[in-house]
Amino acid sequence: MRVGYLNQPWDCGIPPNPGESIGIWTWQVARCLVRSSCEVLVCARRDAREAAARTWEGVRYARFPLIPSKPQRLLSAAERRFYRFPNPRRPGFASSARYLAYAIWGARTFRSNVCDVVHIHNFSQFVPLARRLNPQAKIVLHMHCDWLAQLDRTMIDRRLRHADAILACSEYVAANIRARFPHHADRCTTVFEGTDLKEFHADGRERNASGEERIVFVGRISPEKGLHVLLEAFERVVARRPTARLEIIGPESVAPMEFIVALSDDSAVQGLSRFYSGNYAGFLRQRVRSSLDKHVRFVGTVPHYEVAERLRRADVCVVPSVWNEPFGMPAIEAMAVGLPVVASRAGGLTEIVSDGETGILVEPDNPSALAEALVRLLEDRPRARAMGGAGRQRVEETFSWESITEKLKALYAALCYGARACDGYGSDR
Numbered sequence: 001m002r003v004g005y006l007n008q009p010w011d012c013g014i015p016p017n018p019g020e021s022i023g024i025w026t027w028q029v030a031r032c033l034v035r036s037s038c039e040v041l042v043c044a045r046r047d048a049r050e051a052a053a054r055t056w057e058g059v060r061y062a063r064f065p066l067i068p069s070k071p072q073r074l075l076s077a078a079e080r081r082f083y084r085f086p087n088p089r090r091p092g093f094a095s096s097a098r099y100l101a102y103a104i105w106g107a108r109t110f111r112s113n114v115c116d117v118v119h120i121h122n123f124s125q126f127v128p129l130a131r132r133l134n135p136q137a138k139i140v141l142h143m144h145c146d147w148l149a150q151l152d153r154t155m156i157d158r159r160l161r162h163a164d165a166i167l168a169c170s171e172y173v174a175a176n177i178r179a180r181f182p183h184h185a186d187r188c189t190t191v192f193e194g195t196d197l198k199e200f201h202a203d204g205r206e207r208n209a210s211g212e213e214r215i216v217f218v219g220r221i222s223p224e225k226g227l228h229v230l231l232e233a234f235e236r237v238v239a240r241r242p243t244a245r246l247e248i249i250g251p252e253s254v255a256p257m258e259f260i261v262a263l264s265d266d267s268a269v270q271g272l273s274r275f276y277s278g279n280y281a282g283f284l285r286q287r288v289r290s291s292l293d294k295h296v297r298f299v300g301t302v303p304h305y306e307v308a309e310r311l312r313r314a315d316v317c318v319v320p321s322v323w324n325e326p327f328g329m330p331a332i333e334a335m336a337v338g339l340p341v342v343a344s345r346a347g348g349l350t351e352i353v354s355d356g357e358t359g360i361l362v363e364p365d366n367p368s369a370l371a372e373a374l375v376r377l378l379e380d381r382p383r384a385r386a387m388g389g390a391g392r393q394r395v396e397e398t399f400s401w402e403s404i405t406e407k408l409k410a411l412y413a414a415l416c417y418g419a420r421a422c423d424g425y426g427s428d429r
Contacts, residue, residue: 001412003033004115004137006106006130007044008122009066009099021329022121022144024304025193027059032405034058041113043106064105088262089152096125107133117412122147124159131162138415142167142191145326146347149176150263160184164415167191169327170348191408192351193327194401195336200308202338202392213244213378216314216339218307218330220253221281221298223272224260226320226344229367231287231296233320236371238295241378246292249310251301252281260323268365269323311337315384316377319343319353322365328352332399335359335391340384342373352399358391 011023023044030040034057046052046063054061092098103126110118111133119140120126124147130139141163148156148166160166160181166188168174178185215234219225227248237244257276261269275283281298288296302310311317317334319325324347331341331352341359343349355361360377362369377384 001117001409001416002039002041002113002115003030003117003119003412004106004110004113005030005040005042005119006103006110006121006126007042009045009102011045021193021327024329025144026121028194028196028401029405029408030059031057032401033409036405036409038409041110041115043109045102062109064102066099066102087152088258089150090155091151091258091262093256093258094123094125094147094151094155096128098125099123103129104133106130110134110137116416124148124151124156127159128162138164138412140165140167140412140415142169143173143177143326144169144193145259146173146176146324147263149173149180153180157181157184163187165189165411167411169193170351172324172348172351173326189411191411192399192404193329193332194399194404195329195332195395197336197396197400199305200311200333200336202312202336202388204312211243213241214247214314215244215316215318215374215378216247216249216311216334217318217320218249218311218333219319220250220255221248221284222254223275223280224255224269224321224323226322226364227284228275228287229322229365229370230318230320231284231292232367233370233374234296235291236367237374237378238292240375244295244374244378246296247299247310247314248296249299249302249307254280264323266323272322307333308337311339314339316374317341318370318374319349320364320370321346321349323347325349331359332395335388336395336399338385338388338392340377340387340391342370342377354390354394358387358394 005026007026008022011020026042030042033040041060041062043062045066050063052063107130115137117140118130118134118137119142120130121142122144124141127139127141139162166177166184168177168190171190174188174190177188217230221227234246261272264270311334317339319328319331319341321344327348331343331349334341335358341353343353343359343361344364345361346364353359353361360373362373
């Protein structure tokens with residue numbers, strides 16, 4: 001079987017540092033597929049001075065410079081000039097003209113390589129084009145976000161007609177798709193994201209000799225991730241646990257307002273618009289300087305292997321998202337190293353963290369509840385260790401890349417060779 005993946009336009013996804021979670025997903029699944037005798041081609045963005053083609057551990061990469069197409073440039077100019085109040089359900093990033101040159105190049109590359117499956121991440125506008133240029137292939141649209149349930153229904157429905165399968169990163173995302181498009185529900189199934197159990201392991205975890213109690217956050221510094229809520233909660237934690245320290249690991253990368261805030265009907269998420277008039281990371285740093293200077297450290301972006309090392313040195317991982325997180329890869333990576341997780345009771349996080357067993361779930365945007373949960377785990381070391389052990393076991397059972405790839409390969413086989421090739425297709429429904 002020959003499988004082609006089209007990465008998001010801004011994600012180069014090249015190992016050994018494949019970038020954000022979707023780049024990691026593609027890289028890990030691709031190498032597992034190659035080991036099971038599949039041929040894999042990944043189309044991705046090409047940066048300056050990089051080779052157009054590359055092979056890594058048997059996975060072939062073809063890369064293309066992200067040059068805005070003429071229709072895309074005209075669309076952007078028209079939006080700026082004529083649409084002072086654009087329809088948030090039809091934002092520019094979801095237009096068929098956006099990233100058109102990139103989509104055409106990817107679709108043509110898959111056609112010339114005669115791919116049996118074309119697997120597209122998030123961008124539904126690529127699906128009809130991929131179908132037109134690859135009539136022989138099975139087209140898979142994989143949603144790592146809730147856009148299908150949020151964008152204009154008529155526009156999305158037209159695109160979904162060209163997809164042979166619709167994947168969702170969590171049952172939360174899948175349920176929203178099925179509810180909005182019941183006539184496409186039979187083609188929608190859940191395929192979780194995963195983690196590398198060899199890189200993210202619990203061996204060598206010891207309490208810090210300095211006596212500090214370490215809480216770690218991993219993710220983008222962006223309003224929907226709830227860092228402003230976390231800092232307010234952490235002030236309360238420090239008042240009760242003076243040895244507590246907070247590490248914030250991740251890039252200063254605010255999600256465009258049109259991606260999340262403008263699409264949401266949740267008043268708490270809509271309220272995040274107040275952070276878009278200034279520098280969100282600067283606001284957080286000012287908050288730290290005024291009251292938490294000795295207790296909080298902004299680590300920035302680090303290689304993926306270093307994330308694992310820092311998690312192993314921590315006592316608790318916190319995921320304080322304000323929005324309905326589609327999945328929550330930092331949570332499973334923390335569980336994989338034996339850390340208990342305190343997370344918002346929102347979206348796909350509820351499918352990862354078992355409340356009271358592998359961590360504690362709290363209501364989003366509630367600093368008091370968040371602080372109380374963190375203090376409870378810092379004070380009760382035996383309970384925290386038990387949760388960490390249960391978390392590792394859950395990741396081994398559910399979130400290994402090998403098990404995820406096996407399900408995905410079976411799904412591909414069902415699409416290409418008929419339903420009898422995979423009795424388990426759609427079994428998560």
